[in-house]
Amino acid sequence: MxxxxxxxxxxxxxxxxxxxxxxxxxxxxxxxxxxxxxxxxxxxxxxxxxxxxxxxxxxxxxxxxxxxxxxxGAPARFSIMPYPEELREWTTLKNGMAVEVRPIRAEDAPLITNFHGQLSEESIRFRYFHNKSDLSQRDLSILSHINYDRQMAFIAEHRREDGGKEMLGVVRVWNDPDNIRTEFSVIVRDDMAGQGLGSLLMKKMIAYCQGVGTLEMIGKIMVDNHPMRALMKHLGFRCRYNMEEQVVDAVLRLNEPESEWQRHRLESMPD
Structure with a gap:
């Protein structure tokens, strides 16, 4: 709408x-x-x-x-991918809270604003690598209006007793044009720590990227972000220190190359 x-x-x-x-x-x-x-x-x-x-x-x-x-006439390829309704699902967190995990929509901008306002300075720094106290209209447009063919973002949404909705966490990926590698980011509201939400969102995104044929997932983590480094290790990511950028690169192979050009592209991409 x-x-x-x-x-x-x-x-x-x-x-x-x-x-x-x-x-x-x-x-x-x-x-x-x-x-x-x-x-x-x-x-x-x-x-x-x-x-x-x-x-x-x-x-x-x-x-x-x-x-x-x-x-x-004959079916044609979508120029703009429709909203992937089939990817919505409900789950229950460790504290018994019912949560819907679904692809983000353009009208989720107010949810994103409220979510960002409840994050600690440390969580914001871990996500953006610098302090970002407020989100501009351009930020909200970029975060909520996505091309589902090249990007994906899953949010965890909870319906409160008063009927209102709140956003608890989000995971995002950005694919390269040939779907060889995708870069992820994930952030969970501070008061939801320890409920398994970060792991849930990451597993949802890993399964999605595997399903669409992406070969590798990579993320950059600040060295002092120990909870995220532990989560990546738990999920099977290879973590190594990137001396040039002074971050930890977390890499997970999702699918094996099916052709020589994919193998060559994957091997030639910078780590």
């Missing part, structure tokens, strides 16, 4: 609705919902090459497509 609102808000139709509708917020929301539904159709019906709704009537009673034309 966030992305749909961004698209609709820049149209001439949106300006007309704001000027003439008795309830512009209601009508704009209806248009956004239609775009989301059309997007879902494009994801579910791979043979759908094009769809035209013309005219579309919108009034106080609702919305109706008077006429439409549909173009069908």
């Amino acid at each position: 966030t992305l749909a609102a961004d698209v609709v808000g820049r149209t001439h139709a949106a300006r007309l609705i704001r000027e003439h509708s008795s309830d512009p917020e209601r009508d704009l929301k209806r248009l956004c919902q239609l775009l989301v539904q059309l997007s879902q159709m494009a994801s579910d019906l791979l043979e759908l090459r094009g769809l035209e709704l013309n005219p579309l009537l919108l009034n106080r009673d609702g919305m109706v497509a008077v006429d439409f034309a549909m173009d069908l």
Whole structure:
């Protein structure tokens, strides 16, 4: 809905609705919902090459497509990967807290802001390698708007008793163009330490990257980040000191190369 609102808000139709509708917020929301539904159709019906709704009537009673034309053909590759709904799952932490682990969405920016505000200075330093007290709008856009084809981020989300939601942790990866190597980062809220959440998020991401054929996962850890170094060792990562950058490189082989060019690329990439 966030992305749909961004698209609709820049149209001439949106300006007309704001000027003439008795309830512009209601009508704009209806248009956004239609775009989301059309997007879902494009994801579910791979043979759908094009769809035209013309005219579309919108009034106080609702919305109706008077006429439409549909173009069908051979399935095509997505130019933008849809939200991977199938990767959502529920789990229970050691303290009995029910948590949903799911891919991040564009509308998660407020969750990210609240999450960042509850992190200690040390946790922020371990994650960003410097003190980052506040997140800018550009930071939030980069963190919440991702290309699921080249990036992935799983957040752990808990529903409070008052119905609100809170973010407890997040793990991210950035793939190189050929899916040879991916770089990860993971951070968990300080008050959730010892609940197995960091391990849970990492195992979720490792399984995902293995499934999409990534060959190797690598992360850079500050030397004094002993809990993270212990977690990497527990998960089977090879850890070695990087003298040039003065960090610890954690590396895990996910899949073996299937072709000579993959083997060559993997061996030629800098550690």
